[in-house]
Amino acid sequence: MGSPQRRGEDVVTRTPFTGEPLAIVRQSTTADVATAYADARAAQPAWAARPPRERARVVRRFARALLDRQAEILDLVQLETGKARTYAHEEVLDAALVSLYYARRAPRLLRPRHRRGALPLLTRVTEVRHPIGTVAVITPWNYPLALAVSDIVPALLAGNAVVHKPDTQTARTAAWARDLLVACGLPEAVWQQVLGEPAAIGEALLDGADHISLTGSSAAGRTVAARAGQRLVGCSLELGGKNALLVRADADLDRAAQAAVRACFASAGQLCLSIERIIVDDTVHDAFLARFLPLVRALHTGPGLSFGPELGSLTLPRTMDATRRHVTDALARGATLLTGGRPRPELGPLFHEPTVLTGVTPDMDVYREETFGPVVSVYAVSGDDAAVALANDTRYGLNAAVFSRDVRAAERLARRLHAGTVNINEGYAAAYASHDAPMGGMKASGLGRRHGTGGLLAYTEAQTIATQRLLRLDPPPWLGQARHAWLLTAAVRAMHALRLH
Structure with missing residues (x-):
């Protein structure tokens, strides 16, 4: 596994399907984190010196290898997360597609660009993109392949080194992805991995980075943002959501119902x-x-390492606890259970029925808190204005969906929603899988965006190089300040008339 195999305490991970031991994972110490940064910084200049097209060839090989070796990574993702195979496959496709997207575009996005200068023809301006240096990437357990690749690949293509902290529960998936990229030509030291809880290595991880990328909870995001702010380094945060799906009066109800099942229970x-x-x-x-x-x-x-079950297991006991707490609290306070509501221990220790509630009110935990489990609440409203008001009544703003036969009306309604992505007649995949468009959250759902041009350039520093020729911008001694001011004013008027500025 490379750099994670350092001296630290051993943690036994368990497969969510059965609760049986899955792997022994060695945790990193703060000294290990310091070594990882030192190794990454030593390797980064040589990697950055490679032409972007050469770095892109490595990533293209990686994308092809992901598809060729998907059977083994599908099993591993399922064993570590407990998810159904359909959604493990979704991870593989996303990781391959986002890698191809950036591999094809990185050389163009990173090349120097000529910009319009202060004085046309007389001021030559070039924008140059430099790698930031060494980036800390912190990824969660729920999509351990797709989310790691989505942030690490553009950081590497931009010429950075990466110190990656995956969640311990899904450490083997992260190590598999790293080993595959190394086999495809990435220098081994450029992608470092460390493991451990935030209380143990969090400060060392954050304080060593030139930029921080986190996918996690809003609480974790606040901690990272505060630490980054103290050090004046950048951070990219994709955080929680309490996402709403709006069904308008004119919606195709069959389509809306089918899409909602996948959007709620993926x-x-x-x-x-x-x-x-x-x-x-x-x-x-x-x-x-x-x-x-x-x-x-x-x-x-149900469980199983094959296509068939549509709903898998929860991954961690704490997620089961939160799911049960939200359902119990809602029912105790007067909500109505329409279906589900119970754990399924006969299937495995962390299986829970898909659950639908109605009559949910603001005093219930499930109204405002992110459940992150198979629970959805249904609300009836009168008209678009009421739907928008309820959808926006949350501190989150990550994703939303609108179902309507009138697409233009749905798009107008989408612009009123406080969410970073809004899907029309789809639940979440239309926006997320459009890798050329930015993906991220408003309000407590995050800072910055992954995907699109910005998802790569966020891992660069922009430098402007301006060369002034002939006409000086300061008054030459022989001209005098007043005549120089007149000359510059005349030049600005001419540029305005000729639409040159």
Whole structure:
């Protein structure tokens, strides 16, 4: 596994399907983190000196290898996360596609660009992009392959080295991805991995970085942002969500119900983009539920390293605890259980039924807190204004969806939602899988964006080099200040008339 194999305490991870031991994972110490940074910094200049096209060739080989060796990584992702194979496969496709996207565009995005100068023809300006240096990338357990690749690949393509801290539960998936990229030509020292809890190595990890990328909770994001602010280094944060799906009165209800099942229960709801609130126009509320609930009840839940089960296990006991707490609290305070609501211990220790609630009110935990489990609340509202107000009644702003036959009306409504991505007639994948577009959150859902041009350039420092020729911008001694000011004013007027500035 490379750099994670350092001296530290051993942690036994368990497969969520059965609770049986899966791997012994050695934790890093603060000294290990310091060594990882030292090794990464030593290797980074040579990697950055390679032409961007050469770095891109390594990543293209990696994308092809991901697809060729997907059977082994599908098993590993499932064993570590407990998710259904369909969603493990979704990770493989996303990792391959985002790698190809950046490999094809990085050489163009990183080349020097000529910019318009202060005085046309007389001021030559070039924008140059430099790597930041060494980037800390902190990734969670829920999408251990896709989220690691989405941030690490553009950081590497930009010429940086990476010190990566994956979650201990999914350390083997992260190590597999790193080993594969090294086999495809990445210098081994350029991608370092360390493991450990924030209380043990968090400060050392954050304080060693030239830029920090985190996918995690809003609480963790605040800690990272504060530390980055103290050091005046950049950070990119994708955090939590309490995402809403709006069903307008004119929606195709069959399509909306089918899409909502996937949007709510992908990876057992353990997805930052998962829909946790369905807001339905009251004129079609009952008709929507008549279509949605049978589909939820028909979901095939269970373990297995094959395609078949549609809903897998939760990954961690604390996620099961939060799911049970939200359901119990809601029912105790008067919510109505429409389906589900119970753990399924006969399937495995962390299986929970897909659960649909109604009658949820602001005094319930599930109203405002992110569940991150297979639980969704359904609300009836009267009209678009009420739907928008309820959708925006959250401190989060990551993802949303709107279902309507009137696409233009849906797009107008989407612009009123306080969410970084909004999907029309789809739950989450249309926006997320559009790698040319920025992906990220508003409000407490994050800072910065992954994907798109910005997802690569965020890992660079922009430098402007301006060369002034002939006409000076300061008054020459023989001209005098007043005549120089007149000359510059005349030049600005001419540029304005000729539309040169």
